[in-house]
Amino acid sequence: MVRSRARLPASDRLPRLPGKGETERAPPPRTMAAFAAFVGLSRPTVSRFFNDPASLRETTRRRIALAVEASGFQPNLLAANLVRRRSNIVGIIIPDPVDPFYTALTRRVQAIASEAGFHAFVLSSDGDRTEEARAVGTLAAMSVAGIIVAPLGGSEGGGALERMQTDIPIVYVDSPPARPAAFVGTDNRASFALMVDHLCDTGTPPRFLAMPAVNANAASRAEAYDAAMRARGFEPILLPLPNARDWDFERVGFEASAAWIAAGGVAGATVLCANDRLAFGALAAAWQAGVRVGRAEACDLRIAGHDDHPLSRYACPPLTTVAQDYDEIAGRAMAILLRRLAEEAPAAAGGEDLVLLGARVVARESA
Structure with missing residues (x-):
């Protein structure tokens, strides 16, 4: 008796890579663009799978996961940065290095960056707009891949950040910038x-x-x-x-x-x-x-x-x-940054990259 094989749904079927001894039809994908073509989805959608899988539907995640297993593809964000003459460093700018809020935020960003193969380099503006502009200049000289920043605002540091975000991804946290850009913070x-x-x-x-x-x-x-x-x-x-x-x-x-x-x-x-x-x-x-x-x-x-x-x-x-959920702020900000690095999309964010998080009252004895 011959058992019939159940057919996968059309959405789960993928182009087959050649097996041993077969005539090679196409080389396995080695770039994000080639892998996206292999899966049959857009490059931004595939990039989101590697940086923020929860943002995709379950059927899409399953389809891409099957493609990863079939092809052995792994994204190489660091190689992409080398092509763009960028380092494997993510810059972080905070206004107050002794404030536990920014300490907790920085630690989480550093951990996520490390998991993705990046080094996090932290600078403080010390609440001074001139120092903030100087910090931006320092990170530019280091050819950082991207920046997470809790901005002060104003013409000096804010202007330097706006000019830089045309070249590399920048995600703002805690305090929103004056102009539209990627932002994660509490509502x-x-x-x-x-x-x-x-x-x-x-x-x-x-x-x-x-x-x-x-x-x-x-x-x-x-x-x-x-x-x-x-x-x-x-x-x-x-x-x-x-x-x-x-x-x-x-x-x-x-x-x-x-x-x-x-x-x-x-x-x-x-x-x-x-x-x-x-x-x-x-x-x-x-x-x-x-x-x-x-x-x-x-x-x-x-x-x-x-x-x-x-x-x-x-x-x-x-x-x-x-x-406020410090871990979620850091996690969502890094997901946006890593996605943009994979997509090579440094430009200012659209509405999908404006994240306002909820909060909850913690009632204690003072009120």
């Missing part, structure tokens, strides 16, 4: 709406302690707070900020909160800070003034933040905040 409007709703549902509507204008997040988060308060039918109230334009957020939070507490009117109030580091300063100012912070009835003031800083759970009291 500030959605995350502040979540926190404002939580605070209004559990106590008094919050006042807002904003960030100094060090990057685009400062304005974005203030606007998000404003919109969330008006959506609830409340008038937004901003605490006055000291004259500062640096990354010493704890000092800014302390000075702004100390001045507000000294002016009176604290009892029963709620303060929402634009980030957790501001909230740490606010907590210290309240402690120094003898103001009890927390959500218990005996407390005088509630304080909340944003970002879920690694130390927020160890503050006194533990800080209510909005959690």
